Amino acid sequence: MTDDFSRRGLMLVLSSPSGAGKTTLSRMLLEEDNEITMSVSATTRPPRTGETHGEDYYFVDKETFGLMVNKNELLEHAKVFDNYYGTPRGPVEEALVAGKDVLFDIDWQGTQQLEEASADDLVRIFILPPSAAELESRLKKRAQDSLETVTKRMAQASDEISHYAEYDYIILNEDIAVSHRKIMTILKAERLKRVRQTALSDFVKQLRASL
Ligand SMILES: Nc1ncnc2c1ncn2[C@@H]1O[C@H](COP(=O)(O)OP(=O)(O)OP(=O)(O)O)[C@@H](O)[C@H]1O
Numbered sequence: 001m002t003d004d005f006s007r008r009g010l011m012l013v014l015s016s017p018s019g020a021g022k023t024t025l026s027r028m029l030l031e032e033d034n035e036i037t038m039s040v041s042a043t044t045r046p047p048r049t050g051e052t053h054g055e056d057y058y059f060v061d062k063e064t065f066g067l068m069v070n071k072n073e074l075l076e077h078a079k080v081f082d083n084y085y086g087t088p089r090g091p092v093e094e095a096l097v098a099g100k101d102v103l104f105d106i107d108w109q110g111t112q113q114l115e116e117a118s119a120d121d122l123v124r125i126f127i128l129p130p131s132a133a134e135l136e137s138r139l140k141k142r143a144q145d146s147l148e149t150v151t152k153r154m155a156q157a158s159d160e161i162s163h164y165a166e167y168d169y170i171i172l173n174e175d176i177a178v179s180h181r182k183i184m185t186i187l188k189a190e191r192l193k194r195v196r197q198t199a200l201s202d203f204v205k206q207l208r209a210s211l
């Protein structure tokens, strides 16, 4: 027998204003932990330099995105900064049933939709930047978006942050290594929650019967 009961996978959501560090923290988490898999979203946004179709996103046109919505292929979807983004349903459902956790880099609108559909499986983390100046500096240093896009994303940051209280955990992302350790701690503790241990009640029944 192993130390752990078999369990259903959980859905770990990271949200933040653009540039606070979700993508960076997601990559660190995926590198360290092989029980969690990334949900690859579909988007109508054009790829950034270095982004790969099927790895970073499924880059699709508006018509294809609309078809995915109509066929109910998306678990959640939203318009963010003038583009459409959504989570393909199939891979998430397969992973959860197989006891694998799924990591989501999605905004507050998508998180609300996941909460409505699957609250018991959901663990929500909101990432805060240390300051407005640092957030702007990170967006500019990433050097992937035009100044106009950076300005637009900064203008939306306050709105995104206004949803922080809808999340279970808040991480102030000052030192990236410290933030990463905190997320690992949350993930490990959440995996141990009683409600996720699918084999627990049978085990306890047998244990009690043998006493
Ligand atoms: N704690 C940190 N200290 C310094 N730089 C950081 C920190 N966290 C992230 N960064 C840097 O900030 C930039 C933006 O980070 P990242 O792309 O991870 O943000 P994001 O929240 O995923 O943004 P978006 O929502 O636009 O995808 C990157 O260049 C990243 O290396």
Ligand SMILES: Nc1nc2c(ncn2[C@@H]2O[C@H](COP(=O)(O)O)[C@@H](O)[C@H]2O)c(=O)[nH]1
Pocket (backbone or CB within 6 Å): 015, 016, 017, 018, 022, 041, 042, 045, 076, 077, 078, 080, 081, 085, 086, 087, 105, 106, 107, 108, 109, 110, 111
């Ligand atoms: N509701 C959803 N939001 C998503 C999804 N995939 C990404 N996002 C969010 O969009 C913004 C912008 O992302 P970027 O890659 O263009 O910088 C960011 O807040 C992401 O979290 C999704 O499937 N659903």
